[in-house]
Amino acid sequence: MNWDKIIFGAGLYGLYAALQCGQRGEKILVLERDPAPFMRATYINQARVHMGYHYPRSFSTAIKSAHYFERFHHDYEFCELTSFDQIYATSAQYSWTNAAEFRRFCRAAKIRCEDLPPERFFNPGLCDGAYLTREYTYDAQILKQYFLDKLAPLKNVVLRCGEQPAAIENLGDHWQIRTSKEALETTPFLLNATYAGVNDIHAMMGFEPFKIKYELCEIILCTVAKPLENIGITVMDGPFFSIMPFGKTGLHSLTSVTFTPHVTSYDALPTFSCQQRSGGMCKPGSLYNCNECPAKPASAWPYMSQLARKYLREEFGFSYQGSLFSMKPILKASEIDDSRPTVVRVLSDTPRFVSVLSGKINTVYDLDEVLS
Amino acid sequence: MNREKESNFVSAVVYLHDNAEQVSPFLERVYNELEQHFKQFEIIMVNDASRDSSVEEIRRFMSQKGRTMPLTIVNMSLYQGVELCMNAGLDLSIGDFIFEFDSLSLSYPEGQIFEAYCTALTGYDIVSVRPRRSRSFTSRLFYGVFNRFSGSNYKIGTDIFRVLSRRALNRVHAISTTPAYRKAAYAASGLKLYAIELPGTAAGTDTNQPLRLSLAVNSLVLYTDVGYRVCAGISLLMLLCTLAELVYTLVVFLGGGHPIEGWTTTMLVISVGFFGVFLILALVLKYLSLVVDLIFRQQKYLVEGIEKL
Incomplete structure (x- = not known):
């Protein structure tokens, strides 16, 4: 069957593209290998709607984030939790930034940054600055439902879960895709929004891979003591941690720079030792859902909680609820300046093939330029 | 085990x-x-x-x-x-x-x-x-x-x-x-x-x-008062010495002794001058030790623990 566009991956980027194009009346097919949309990185991350605070070493990323923050907030406020205090703090030691620099950065980027006494939250000597900021968290499940509800009446958009491309062929002005369910689909426009799977698709089609470092990441979900309930805390910018509300779930997510990534791969097609224990479900060139995988690692809770407890004053207690695992691709160029650019790359004009890779939810608008 | x-x-x-x-x-x-x-x-x-x-x-x-x-x-x-x-x-x-x-x-x-x-x-x-x-x-x-x-x-x-x-x-x-x-x-x-x-x-x-x-020197200065005590001791000692010298000069002068021409005035100037110098030095030392205390010890008092009976 012929489609105007075929989209790989039903994460936020995939469904956003499907909705944009579907509303214009285009015939769209979305293929998702998991049994449902939003089962990987869109759901399994800190759920932060980035304002730019995270990138004191990359001014351009910060400015762009701040701009997209407002737009995302305007469009998707219904899925956001906004009623909590987001506290950023700079660690006194081992941080790549310090209190004065962070203040200057916020002023330059024109984002909110009000001084708070660090002793109110942290043990003595550990943080040299604490700031009340404006940042929200989104709830992936509510966002998913929104997209599904919007897509449901569109007869021209088809979402097929549990199905993935098995072979892709260039027919001159069309791509022909044979799916894992032996269906044959053709399209002049292919969008690769598979995030961690981006290079898997490139390999299948013979395109050069993105230079990516892969990290298997763990997000810990916690219940928190009363004083922490309406507070999110992020200590940056170095080997630190963040504990903040996880959407509207009532839980907090706990992550740390040193302990969240469990294993790392620098291969173009990521290779991990745990793949051998996955019962054939995961292999280089075909990444399975880490959160569903039988070979997912043991939780780093003892370490992450210890790190957070070292910093936080005793009254800000929290306890373990569960863990979520997901594969996170990081563009290698972004390690030094810590920027997280959204990459939208047109790899072929006719037939068209576009790959998108972004680590942030609110830069989804970057897709607009290639969809028109 | x-x-x-x-x-x-x-x-x-x-x-x-x-x-x-x-x-x-x-x-x-x-x-x-x-x-x-x-x-x-x-x-x-x-x-x-x-x-x-x-x-x-x-x-x-x-x-x-x-x-x-x-x-x-x-x-x-x-x-x-x-x-x-x-x-x-x-x-x-x-x-x-x-x-x-x-x-x-x-x-x-x-x-x-x-x-x-x-x-x-x-x-x-x-x-x-x-x-x-x-x-x-x-x-x-x-x-x-x-x-x-x-x-x-x-x-x-x-x-x-x-x-x-x-x-x-x-x-x-x-x-x-x-x-x-x-x-x-x-x-x-x-x-x-x-x-x-x-x-x-x-x-x-x-x-x-x-x-x-x-x-070793730094820690003695920062964590003990040995430096202050030694310095203050020395300057006080010198202070006393110059004071004694002053007294001796005055005694010689008033007692009608006949030292060499100009000895008395020279000695008076020297002892009064040094007396002043050592007095100031002792005060400066006191100030310095206070400054070290203020900068270095941010907490006023130290508690080992609180016990309620």
Whole structure:
């Protein structure tokens, strides 16, 4: 069957593209290998709607984030939790930034940054600055439902879960895709929004891979003591941690720079030792859902909680609820300046093939330029 | 032995400087003992710009063991001496209790590491393990002077290693963020300390001599009042001398003695002048000691604990 566009991956980027194009009346097919949309990185991350605070070493990323923050907030406020205090703090030691620099950065980027006494939250000597900021968290499940509800009446958009491309062929002005369910689909426009799977698709089609470092990441979900309930805390910018509300779930997510990534791969097609224990479900060139995988690692809770407890004053207690695992691709160029650019790359004009890779939810608008 | 492992998280912070051949036996001992007694631990090796294969030795050890526990290597940019390096390691550590190994010395019986921890649990924030006798005359002299003037009940000495609680570390940080001399800062922290003394004399560990000397002087100045007392004593003594000289000159002058022409006036000028100088010096010293106190000790008082009856 012929489609105007075929989209790989039903994460936020995939469904956003499907909705944009579907509303214009285009015939769209979305293929998702998991049994449902939003089962990987869109759901399994800190759920932060980035304002730019995270990138004191990359001014351009910060400015762009701040701009997209407002737009995302305007469009998707219904899925956001906004009623909590987001506290950023700079660690006194081992941080790549310090209190004065962070203040200057916020002023330059024109984002909110009000001084708070660090002793109110942290043990003595550990943080040299604490700031009340404006940042929200989104709830992936509510966002998913929104997209599904919007897509449901569109007869021209088809979402097929549990199905993935098995072979892709260039027919001159069309791509022909044979799916894992032996269906044959053709399209002049292919969008690769598979995030961690981006290079898997490139390999299948013979395109050069993105230079990516892969990290298997763990997000810990916690219940928190009363004083922490309406507070999110992020200590940056170095080997630190963040504990903040996880959407509207009532839980907090706990992550740390040193302990969240469990294993790392620098291969173009990521290779991990745990793949051998996955019962054939995961292999280089075909990444399975880490959160569903039988070979997912043991939780780093003892370490992450210890790190957070070292910093936080005793009254800000929290306890373990569960863990979520997901594969996170990081563009290698972004390690030094810590920027997280959204990459939208047109790899072929006719037939068209576009790959998108972004680590942030609110830069989804970057897709607009290639969809028109 | 099948006893329950401790659920406290412990960190071992280790100073490393050109000790390649000691790395393996040291890690073997510490690793085994921690693994045997603790559910969770971490080892932080602070590499003070070693020029030998120390770091490769660590990697080799870890690959042999098969990585099960996190070991972090902090590589210092340039040689900075044990105090700064250990502070760097301590800042990174996350344990409830922290072992400080200033050297890779193994001159203590097996089991001593856990024993020190158990002692800490009985109510001591800082427990140090040390030989009964210091290694050298200069060390003994330094510790002697220090302990005499520190005003603390706790006597410091040449420690092989020590255990401290997170509470103690927080306390020391509240007093000053980067203590110039940890041992002295711990002794001055006002918390409960305990020293386990082992028979024998400390094995010599090589530390940089000029660095040691300046450290010794700094810590005497910062953590004791010996400097102030010596200086104030001297200037008061000089003050008295000039006063005596003044009196003598006056006696000679009024008593109608006949010294050489001009002697009296010269002596009057000199003694009055020096009297003023030493008086000002004594006052300046007092001010200086107050300034050191104000800057260096951010907390006014130190409490060991509060007990309600």
